[in-house]
Amino acid sequence: MTKNIYLLLLSLVLVSCGESSNTTPTGQTAEPQKVYKWRMVTTWPKNLPGLGTAPERMVDNIRTMSNGRLDIKVYGAGEIVPALEVFEAVSQGTVQMGHGASYYWKGKVPIAQFFTAVPFGLTAQEMNGWLLHGGGLELWRELYARYNLFPIPGGNTGVQMAGWFNKEINSLEDLRGLKMRIPGLGGEVFEAAGGTAVNLPGGEIFTSMQTGVIDATEWVGPYNDLAFGLHQVAKYYYYPGWQEAGPTLEVLVNKEAWDQLPDDLKAIVETASLAGNTDMLAEYTARNNMALQELVNEHQVELRRLPDDVLAELRSIAVEKTAAIVDDDELSKRIYDSWMQYRDDVIEYHEISERAYINARAN
16 A cells, blocks of 8 residues: 555656646746757768768767757758858848858858968968957958858868879979969968969869869869869879868858757857867867878879978969958958957967977977
């Protein structure tokens, strides 16, 4: 009898708890939580290691943290819109989200290139510092609000490679006349050095090299370049990646869609994006050297360093081209001034921290 009484009391408690969890403080039945179904388009081939898989991991985290309330499907380049039309698709509300890099939109928003990479610019660690604690993110969001967009840092590959060539680069003269796939401000610097810059999405690089549409290309680094098989269409692999020292990728959210999200889901999207930003850099740091060893040891790729005089000339051109991005727009000037002030400060500090340590370790 005692056992039966105990079970009866336990049942009453459980029923009471169940009723209270489904009612509001006024006793009314709570509304079921709204489920948001979104689409994300990217500039990357579907499931490309690193660039393509990072958005997939990010939306999986969002789905888990939101308990399914925000369900996002990722589409690769060309599945809904072409790779270089991600900005417009999200801005116009064709889809709610995108994943890409701001230098791809330089024809529409030239100053936005500062939020991905400029030649001889900031490393990944330095970019994170400027964006998250140096005022850069606030300026980025002020700029993109003009285009009905809300940006979040969404990845970084770290220092890239200078690119793939089918001829040796021994002087600046060897760049003249070359058609090279190189986007953003780096492409403008390359053209000023005598070459021809071509802006191609990643999925078109291999065929363009194979058929001679372009003579040289930069893509990312060993991890992705090996996956693309670029060693099959070029012999010489040059470093350092002067054009992209720490390229920040972006998660784009349509501003109207963003404003409709409750605060907890906004926090989840930002947290998952920033986690992806950190995770991608860790992935490339871990994978690049293994991929480089395979390229050199198994595929006999010739690894070369760009000559100092070539780098010096490219750097001189880059200084001029970077300043020329700034127009009469007041916000454009503020972005440039903020970036330059931060750059000068962080270079000064890294002389006695990062650079000093790396030099000491090498010796």
